[in-house]
Amino acid sequence: MLEDSEQSLNSDAFTTSSTNDLEPDEDSLLEYARSIGINPENEPNLMFIAKEGYHAPLNAEWEMIHIFENESSKKEKDCAK
Known part of the structure; x- marks a missing residue:
């Protein structure tokens, strides 16, 4: 199960950027x-x-992550980590 989680974290469902434009x-x-x-x-x-x-702008040690649902491609969630 952990491998599935790790694989999903490395999928194309996630993209990053340094600013929230x-x-x-x-x-x-x-x-x-x-x-x-x-x-x-x-x-x-x-x-x-x-x-x-x-x-x-986010603090220097944070980055913006955009999460896309692969199945529907309709839902997008932005979060900072």
């Missing part, structure tokens, strides 16, 4: 806003903070 879709931006304590429904005036935070 993707424009977030609305759901991703709302999710990020909530994760940093912004209530988008009650504090729409603070959404610019979420957008700026989404595009902020």
Whole structure:
């Protein structure tokens, strides 16, 4: 089982970049806003903070990882490690 996990980690499903140059879709931006304590429904005036935070550069020891689901190719998830 570990070999399967290791193989999936080395697959083409992952790509990396040093900056986050993707424009977030609305759901991703709302999710990020909530994760940093912004209530988008009650504090729409603070959404610019979420957008700026989404595009902020990562610390030097972090890198952006884009995860794609191979089966559907419809789901993409960005995360930093």
